[in-house]
Amino acid sequence: MLRLPEFQLLLPQSLSEALALLQADPEHSSILAGGTDLLPNMKRRQQTPARLISLRNVKELGQLTLSADEFCIGGSVRLRTIETHETLSTELRGLVQAVSQIxxxxxxxxxxxxxxxxxxxxxxYYNQSQPWRQSIGFCKKKDGDICWVATSSPRCLAVSSTDAAPALMALGAQVQFCSASGLREIPLSALYQNDGIHYLSKRPDELLTLIRIPRRAGQRSAYWKLRRRGSFDFPLLGVAVAVQRDEAGTVQHAQLALGAVSSRPILVEEVAALLIGQPLGDEQIRQAAEAAYPLAKPMDHADMSLSYRKAMVKSLVTSALREVRGDDVSQDRQRLMRVLG
Amino acid sequence: MKNRPLHIIGKARRRVDARAKVTGETRYADDLNFPRMLHCRLLRSPLPHAKIVSIDARRALALPGVHLVLTGADMPTTFGILPVSQDEHALCLDKVRFVGDPVAAVVAQTELLAEEALALIDVEYEPLQTISAPEEALSHPEPRIHDYGDSGNVHKAVALSFGSVEQGFAEADHVFEDTFHYAGNTHLPLETHAAVAALDPDGKLTLWSSTQTPHYVHRAVAKVLGQKPSRVRVISTPQGGGFGGKTDPFGHEIVICKAAMMLGRPVKICLSREEVFYCHRGRHPVLMKLRCGVKQDGTLTALHLQTLLDGGAYGSYGVASTFYTGALATVTYHLPNYQFEGCRVFTNKPPCGPKRGHGTVQPRFGQEVQLDKIADKLALDPAELRLRIVAQPGSLTANYLRVQSIGLADCIRSVVRRSDFSNKHRKLPYGKGVGIACSSYLSGAGMPIYYNDMPHSGVQLKLDRSGLVTAFCGVAEVGQGCDDVLCACVAEVLGVEVADVKVVTGDSDLSPVDLGSYSSRVTMMMGNAAIAAAERAREIVATAVADKLGVAADQLVFAQGRVFDAAAPEKGLSFREAVVLAEAAAGTIGTTGSYKPEKPAALFKGGGVGPSPAYSYTAAVVEVSVDPETGWLGIDKVFIAHDIGRALNPTLARGQVEGSVYMGLGEALMEEQAFRRLPPKLSSALVHRTPSILEYKSLTSLEMPEVDIELLEDPDPNGPFGGKEVGQGPLLPIMPAIANAIFDAVGVRIDEVPITPEKILKALAQKAAGKPGRIGPKDFPSVSYPAPLFVPTPWQGGDGRATNEVARPKDKRAKNV
Amino acid sequence: MKQPISLIVNGERYDTLCQPNLTLLEVLRENLQLTGTKHGCELGECGACAVLLDGEPVLSCLVLAMECAGQQITTVEGLARGAELHPLQAAFADHGAAQCGYCTPGILLTAKALLERNPCPSRSEVREALSGNLCRCTGYLQILDAVDAAAQVLREEQR
Known part of the structure; x- marks a missing residue:
């Protein structure tokens, strides 16, 4: 069976201990925050950190709390906890839809x-074993110098595949980082950079400790995901929307984010801007879908053809906006995503 | 045994090995552990095509804990499943032929250490030009991937002509010409191949392996290692699925045997998931062209079928696969004239071989979709068209296949009735559709893989005073339930409970030869052998009981653990008491039974592929939803009817049907063994695109539709209790039924597999633009098929021989699988 | 460096030595010889190695053994009630839900977790709960039947 390379495992019992351990050698440490992405990558030798700092016993990071104006989700809260959280599933439906499809x-x-x-x-070209990557002469992201997705590309084109990020970006989430030198908070969208290698603005000595999501009365959110199967698969396209309307149905606040279309999830504020101050009518939805379409730039490095993944942007934006409008799209959801409800 | 009431056969029952499977006690190959056991890992080629210049293992050997490094030179003898394709080395000797070809082996104290030592083996290669596709193989006879084969990179080209297709086309009202492509896919058994080799206390080599064909592995190990077969023991461990992927002898099995012999210690290997994609032997990608002559009423006058198979880097079962792409076109519908041309080429990719439905799946897709087009053109209901042309039972086909029972018409009627097909076809709203397709498959290959006159399956029984019956047979339990079938057949004849039968299977030291779990042969052949052995045992026991009770032996009934007088059921004794009598009277009781299929009617070269003791038949209707906006395809329901002859254990039979439907859906919708050729100017690389179980897509529980099944039981005279195969046939109609349903739903033709939303959307866009709404191959390349062997059909007075074939030695016949 | 570790598997405490880079899967199968837990990819892509960790289904191939100290681990070996099969095991055996049997341990445990939180799941809910376990033999339908049958038995037991 595939086996992990050797490493030093550190199991801090508190946040301060974790930060101290990280501070000691950030460049050679990886954070084990679940490990379902890191460990497969290590088994394929895409990453071979000397030290793993497990957050499993750091209780402070596993808290999920809500106050009058925000939700606070600790960095180590398990996806299953979010998925099965009753308040979240009504107020942050888009997030729960995204998480439950991971x-x-x-x-x-x-x-x-x-x-x-x-x-x-x-x-x-990257999520492959060491021998496989050797057989293509490696690639820019690990041990090589060519991006095989587009051989003239100056940067790595590996794709952002998080489902939670677009959902949280649409919901206006902020993220907190802790390091031995202190705490900082940024909008989630500022965490990401459009570079397959340097895709996070987080420093190696920082821990993602908290996600803060503002509560907006009457806000509705949704997440639509394209993939071949109803489980297992990473997104080939993720569309997250959050819309707040007044009693007359006029959009007061809107935000849209696209996932799996570039090396970072993208907040498409120009699309959201089209909706604000308007009713959420078929025409507005059509315009939003048209506007989102050119912003997605899928590449040939994942399942399904890139033209299909791009073509589906309009369809998913439309479905997601119709869902937050209150249309019954459950059958479409079931058909496309094979998910219940 | 005729007309005895059945007590076990035909009743739904927990299989005999179920308890072990649900408690986790079944010991698969990787579950075996021995003291002092070492672990083996293989170094595989990073190049698609290259000469090996040198291998230097000194750095690896210097690593503490590394016990041995083997290379091709340690095992220079070739092997291969077919006698005509002995083209593999346990480790590559002088050249590598695909990325993943095994080059060296490390045996070390731990698996991790063995893996790490691989990086310390220095191999120098001299790259050769990469041959990546069949068209390239045809246009580039050089460099040759192998120095044998019909020519250049053509492994095998065959041509057979039965009757006259020209005359058939002349008689036709319409001639349809269509091309189709069927992409390659792989078995993806959940258990990766694993094996352990060890010397037993007497110094004899023992190999435990997850193999479907322990007998052929036995032969290959003995051959390559130069051992007397009697000094090699091969045990087939229960497998975590095979589907044809574990039917070849593999280099890794031979490597660990060699290592165990050299080191005197047990050696284990367990392949990674990625390596299983390199072992492959899966479905051949097949490009095909069908010309079909039809009369206005739907009668077929001729079929000319051409196939081009991408064989990958080795022979494997390829010669048989090639013949199979043409063998079964004749058994479903009456075809008066038939011409078949097939060609398999070598390419620098993992070797293709047999997967569920071996070689017949691809042309069946073409044939059934073409029939749908024919029905559309002739304005006939596609089910009605098929009913008009169903082949006749008890007949010889144009290519000399002897068909006994044919339940196809009943299968068609069953699915049409249950799905309400006639009221749905062409009548559902846009976006909804139904499609129908049919198929047939062998119940065991009529010929063994290597030519011999011995039984294909043998069963030995031991009965003793405890009342236990032990059945020995060399069959391999892939998961299909052969142990259960063996138990049930014996228990039925002897009138005991299945729990009173113990089976010892898949062990070359203990059990008589069975050729293996392939070609849907086990129930047919082992079943008949088991019945024969049990009938002999029954006779011995009956003789003793008859003596004791003063009743004629043929008056005795064996049922419910008793032996008694049919006329006076209270007059009798328990089976155990009966065996005590028999053991006293006749001495220690042991019987044997064996089975060999009837000789084929076909006497032409290549006629060994296709004959079978019986053919199963299947019809399926699939209901689909297609979203015209996105091309998204949903499978709403599958109706299937399978002519099984008799369902020996309906629970298992249903499982085989559902499993076949599932696997057919996977092939139809998403499974594909895809490759990436890097830009040739920058790289010669040709790699498996995604050798992972995540990216090689297979259905989850969310994609699997409900399946409505009817098993049609019209016992076949050749089958055990009338039973025919069920493990492969029900896969075949699924892909074409889906393609036909999509046409019914949205009016586009997807003439290739897999059928994806991308393709449907593209076809819809083409149609909307006024172009043909079709996705599929545009043309068929020019292939230099040989001049055909001309075989007059039975109705032309033929005798099964070709008129233009030179006499050939008996043992050079093409072998069946 | 091997370190001592105590694992609670099927209610029993096992003390063993292991390196930090060993997954729970490796320790179960190789240190403890509990080979009922299977593996099909070791990358979290098939579900064959599923076990229960404090009652929740997880993949033993993606959890470090050292991280599991002190938690309740349930494997297929811990399902049966003495010599008697658990109702899920019995139903799987009776409904043909185990063909080759290789995905069976992972599915049994995943189904157990489902029925503990939802004793009366709909067929769709069973499909969803088992959608992280690949099976190549059955086409899942007999598995769905078996879970349904076992749920009934378990509900009757609860009465």
Missing amino acids: ATVHIRGTATIGGNLCLDTRCE
């Missing part, structure tokens, strides 16, 4: 929200 029930029982937000970018 991988499989088993993986969601181990994986954490922080881990999914920091998910390594993916590519069919």
Whole structure:
């Protein structure tokens, strides 16, 4: 069977201990926050950190709390906890829809929200064993110098494959980082960079500790995902929307995010801007879908043809907006995503 | 045994090995552990095609804990499943032929250490040009991937002509010409191949392996290692699925045997998931062209079928696969004239071989989709068209296949009735559709893989005073339930409970030869052998009981653990008491039974592929939903009817039907053994695109539709209790039924497999633009098929021989599988 | 460096030595010889190695053994009630839900977790709960039947 390389395992019991351990050698440490992404990558020798710092026993990071104006989700909260949380499933439906479609029930029982937000970018030339990568002469992301997705590309084109990030970005989430030198908080969208290798703005000595999501009365959110099967598969396209309307049905606040269309999830504010101040009518939805379409730039490094993945942007944006409008799209959801409800 | 009431056969029952499987006690190959056991890993080629210049293992050997490094030179003898394709080395000797070809082996104290030592083996290669596709293989006879075969990179080209297709086309009202492509896919058994080799206390080599064909592995190990077969013991461990992927002898099995012999210690190997994609032997990608002559009423006048198979880097079963792409076109519908041309080429990819439905799946897709087009053109209901042309039972086909029972018409009527097909076809709203397709499959290959006159399956029984019956047979339990079938056949004849029968299977030291779990042969052949052995035992016991009770032996009934007088059921004794009498009277009781199929009617070269003791038949209707906006395809329901002759254990039979439907759906919708050729200017690389179980897509429980099944039981005279195969046939109609249903739903033709939303959307866009709404191959390349062997059909007075064939030695016949 | 570790498997405490890089799968199968837990990819892509960790289904190939110290681990070996099969095991045996049997241990445990939180699942809910376990033999339908049958037995037991 595939086996992990050797490493030093550190099991801190508190956040301060974890930060101290990380501070000691950030460049050679990886955070084990669930490990369902990291460990397979290590088994394929895509990553071979000398030290693993497990957050399993750091209780502070496993808290999920809500106050009058926000939800606070600790970085180590398991996906399964989010998926089965009753308040979240009504108020942050888009997030719960996204999380409950990540991988499989088993993986969601181990994986954490922080881990999914920091998910390594993916590519069919990269998510392969060491011998396979050797047989193509490696690639830019690991041990090589060519991006085989587009051989003239100056940067790595590996694709952001987190489902949670677009959902949380549409919901206006902020993320907190802790390091030995202190705490900082940024909008989630600022965590990501459009580079398959340097896809996170997080410093190696920082831990993603908390996600803060504002509560907006009457806000509705949804997440639609394209993939071949109803489980296991990473997104080939993720569309997250959050819309708040006034009593007359006029859109007060809107946000859209696309996942799996570039090396980072993208907040498409120009599309959202089209909706604000308007009713959420068929025409507005059509315009939003048209506007989102050119922003998606899928590449040939994952399942399904890139033209199909791009073509589906319009369809998924439309479905997601119709869902937050209140249309019954459950049959479409069932057909496309094979999910219940 | 005729007309005895059945007590066990035909009743749904927990299989005999179920308890072990649900408690986790079944010991698969990787579950075996021995003291002092070492672990083996293989170094595989990073290049698709290259000469091996040198291998230097000194750095690996210097690593503490590394016990041995083997290379091709340690085992220079070739092997291969077919006598005509002995083209493999346990480890590559002088060249590598695909990325993943095994080059060296490390045996070390731990698996991790063995893996790490692989990186310390220095191999120098001299790259050769990469041959990546069949068209390339045809246009580049050089460099040759192998120095044998019909020519250049053509492994095998065959041509057979039965009757006259020209005359058939002349008689036709319409001639349809269609091309189809069927992409390659792989078995993906959940258990990866694993094996352990050890010397027993007497110094004899023992190999435990997850193999479907322990007998052929036995032969290959003995051959390559130069051992007397009697000094090699091969045990087939219960497998975690095979589907044809574990039917070849593999280099890794031979490697660990060699290592165990050299080191005197047990050696285990367990392949990674990625390596299983390199072992492959899966479905051949097949490009095919069908020309079919039809009369206005639907009567077929001729079929000319051409196939081009991408064989990958080795022979494997390829010669048989090639013949199989043409063998069974004749058994479903009456075809008066038939011409078949097939060609298999070598390419620098993992070797293709037999997967569920071996070689017949691809042309069946073409044939059934073409029939749908024919029905559409002739404005006939596609089910009605098929009913008009169903082949006749008890007949010889144009290519001399002897068909006994044919339940196809009943199968068609069954699925049409249950699905309400006639009221749905062409009548559902846009986006909804139904499609029908049919198929047939062998119940065991009529010929053995290597030519011999011995039984294909043998069963030995031991009965003793405890009342236990022990049945010995060399069959391999892939998961299909052969142990259960063996128990049930014996228990039925002897009138005991299945729990009173113990089976010892798949062990070359203990059990008589069975050729293996392939070609849906086990129930047919082992079943008949088991019945024969049990009937002999019954006779011995009956003789003793008859003496004791003063009743004629043929008046005795064996049922419910008793032996008694049919006329006076209270007059009798327990089976155990009966055996005590028999053992006292006749001495220690042991009987044997064996089975060999009847000789084929076909006497032409290549006629060994296709004959079978019986053919199963299947019809399926699939209901689909297609979203015209996205091309998204949903399978709403599958109706299937299978002519099984008799379902020996209906629970298992149903499982085989559902499993076949599932696997057919996977092939139809998503499974594909896809490759990446890097830009040739920058790289010669040709790699498996995604050798992982995540990216090689297979259905989950969410994609599997409900399946409505009817098993049609019209016992076949050749089958055990009338039974025919069920493990492969029900896969075949699924792919074409889906393609036909999509046409019914949205009016586009997807003439290739897999059928994806991308393709449907593209076809819909083409149709909307006024172009043909079809996705599929545009043309068929020019292939230099040989001049055909001309075989007059039975109705032309033929005798099964070709008129233009030179006499050939008996043992050079093409072998069947 | 091997370190001592105590695991609670099927209610029993096992003390063993293991390196930090060993997954729970490796320790179960190789250190403890509990080979009922299977493996099909070791990358979290098939579900064959599923076990229960404090009652929740997880993949033993993606959990480090050292991280499991002190938690309740349930494997297929811990399902039966003494010599008697658990109702799920009995139903799987009777309904043909185990063909080759290789995915069976992982599915049994995943189904057990489902029935403990939802004693009366719909067929769709069973499909969803088992959608992380690949089976190549059955086409899942007999598995769904078996879970349904076992759920009935378990509900009757609860009465």
